[in-house]
Amino acid sequence: MAFDQLSVVLAGLAILIAAGYTAHSRMGFTDVPSSLPMVGKHHGFLADLRTRLASMGSLLPVIEAGYEKYSKDGLSFVIPGFDRAMILVPSSQIKWVVDQADSVLNAAAMQIEVLQSDWTLLDSSMARNPVHEIIIRRDLTRSLGALIPGIEEELNVAIDEYWGKNTENWIDVGVFTTMMKVIARTSNRIFVGLPLCRNDEYLDNAGAFSTDIAISGALINLIPEILKPLLAWICLLPNRWHLYKCSKYLHPFINQRIQDLNNARAAGETTERWNDFTTWYLEEVADHSDPSLRSPEKIMKRLMTVNFAAIHTSTFTATNMLFDLFSSPNAAENVQEIREEILQVLSEHDGKWDKNALGKLIKTDSAIRESLRISTFMSHGMTRLVVDPKGLTMPDGLHLPPGTRIGTSTHSIHHDGDIYENPMVYDPFRFSRAREVAETAKSQAVGIEIPNGKDQKDYMKILESKNLAIVTTSDTFLAFGHGRHACPGRFFAAAEMKLLLAYIILNYDIKPIGFRPANGTIGAAILPPMKASISVKRRKN
């Protein structure tokens, strides 16, 4: 039996166990204060069970209804989940969420619960000691300038391979499937480098492991705590299988890298030539008192963990970006405007991309950020768990016991007409226009006294709009979260998306797409169209 089929059988089994368990012993949501309103509640026969089951279908309409009814008035509301409920705070309280210490409101603890990562990552230390976050935040961001030529090369080689070089005929390409391959290769260029980043069997299995985490996490969440040690292992068979398949390549690669680094150090040479996650990790744990951190087993799982963080998030983003841009009203003109910007910037930089050149792609940046706004893949985000044993008191005085889940209505905030004009329209230059106004205001203001009172407020608002690049998070732009735990990979992801779009726009024509293929929803996730294709033809440059 294939592992896909096995997953379905396991899903059915787990749902049955959990449904019976829930129906008999866990009526009512007791994990959130009863004084808060709950949306999406069913009434009548087996109301509690039906509420929980419905939350697995799609939470988006429920969240949208709650946002309109409560968040717009600055109030929190509760959404159901299959296992637990969650409080969604209004955007006016995001700053309060961000200001809480990790010892009070914790992002990792929430992931451990939601993804069941003690089980699904096959090693509880992956999420409980998230050393990869430090490395991504520090080493990846610091090395980005040096990595740009490699990222660019990998993207270009991969797109050429998956989209072809036919300048005569239009060919249909599956957007999601090809983007998944392109992104997996490019991410692994900075995780393990060449040649492993081009090994299809490794990449397919690393991608499958990422999917396994989501599926097995959802399944294990359905199993009552007491039964997990007995049943979780069945749900983890696909994870173990895909890790085993990856280990055929990762084991020799890691052993070789450890040896190369040791040899280089012994010879007094620098290790700069291996500028990738594996090396940064090995350097990070080189002097650690726990030698197991340096074992190939742990390093392999750490690589699987970063693949999970990077691959689907970036693939969803790339897929949405292409569909949003190429199906937008005036797509041809918009694409031409971006193409001109790209050519202009390249001509100022000797035809080569570097950090400064990418920074000048204001319109390209805006088109990507706008797609992240309108097509965010999270109906809710910034999810945190109250971990302080004393609990936490909300700004309105409501006390939350430890274990309470909190989040924000990411999708609804991104589509709020009071925050974004024409929020349902993909407007590629929404952010670049605001940045241009701010730049002009700033340059004209040199030597001018800054006004007082309301004028000063407006003026500061204009200047703030200068900071509307993809990587800038705020309480109204939450695609990467916000605050201390905002996505540390976003600087890399932004560079990757710009290089990807630039290469596509310079090298391919894409037939206008009459309508935007719809995204799908499952639970809290909003998935890009996975089967839709586009027609592409290589440009004769």
Ligand code: HEM
């Ligand atoms: C466009 C692509 C991406 C999107 C939209 C995205 C989005 C996010 C979001 C929404 C979060 C949660 C933030 C929060 O809870 O406040 C997050 C966290 C994280 N992301 Fe990304 N991500 C992307 C790419 C990447 C990449 C490429 C990497 C790695 C190279 C990465 C590594 C991480 C890590 C390690 C965290 C956990 C951070 C923490 O809890 O402190 N992400 N990402």
